[in-house]
Amino acid sequence: MSYVLHLWRHPVPVSSEDAQAMLRDLRQQLSFSPDAAAGQLLEAIASALPPDGEPDDYWTEIPEPDPFALVQSLSPSVAELEVVLPVIEKTAIALGWVVFDPQSGQVHTPSGQVIGPAGAGPAVADVPVSPDLDVSPSARSRWVQQSLEPLFAQRGWRKLRGETWFQKKLPVGEALVYSKMVRDTLHHGVWIRLAMPSHLQHALNMDGGPDFTVSLQHFAQTHRLPFTYLEPPPLFKQRAGGVTYELPMGSADSAATRRDELAALYDGPVLDWLDQLHTLQDLDRWANRVPDEECPFVGLRQRSAYRLLNHHPDLLVAAAVNAPDFEQRALERYALYEADAFGQGLLPPLRKLLAACGLHFAR
Known part of the structure; x- marks a missing residue:
């Protein structure tokens, strides 16, 4: 009898069935460049095993890292x-890996959550439905926040007052969940404010930006989850707290539906992914190295939409990690703006940011 475990870094499944589907998909893909993470994982596992045993004692087949495979399979x-x-x-969890055990159907996520074969229901609070939920937009907003609070609290998020519902310190900065009720719609979004090295602190504006806007739509599509919003994200967002998604919430029933959609989206896909952001290199990878369809941020790959790129967090994080292609990316961005009448009006803040990163342009 043999026993096999499958490990991968992303995406993070939300159920055992989701893990099985992801395993099939990932096995058919290969990385275009070698990834040292697999070797680091196996070295860490070997170091953590009791030293009085031999490798043959612990493994049916002694594992060897495959740097081009997206899935590492181990046979204990x-x-x-x-x-x-x-x-x-x-x-594996400490290093940000998913562990899927097809024998038991269990999935261990990087956040420490264990999902059984039937999936794990989101840990939402059973908040009583008050009579004014149908008539008071603010009551609906408070009810959704209170319902979601346990889900965030168990992952180390703080509940805040006002328009920022939840906040968590990450190794790469600060994650914020913003919500504001505007008539019968809940304006909702997630931001990552960057923690920059000391030599780039002066590149940050007064609000702590530039910041990354997380695409909830991306995670909903990736994990095949429902996510209802009224229109695509607006093109112009000056600061964290600008509108990202407008969620229809005009009644108690619609509030319950939005609560359930958000709970399923956050409980695993979004929050587990945020917990995997251990370094600025991780952010640089998601912002600048993955294919367009895998980029989990709003607007970064829409190169013609100048307004979405106005704060340039992708360039800033590339500079922070000393990416070899930072200057090339910066020159391409500058040329894109310079060649268009509208883009020319956005050159001053771009020059200022690039100067803070050590790249100067003649006016």
């Missing part, structure tokens, strides 16, 4: 499962 010895499984799970 059945006789040593009680020793090896906890080591694999703990080490």
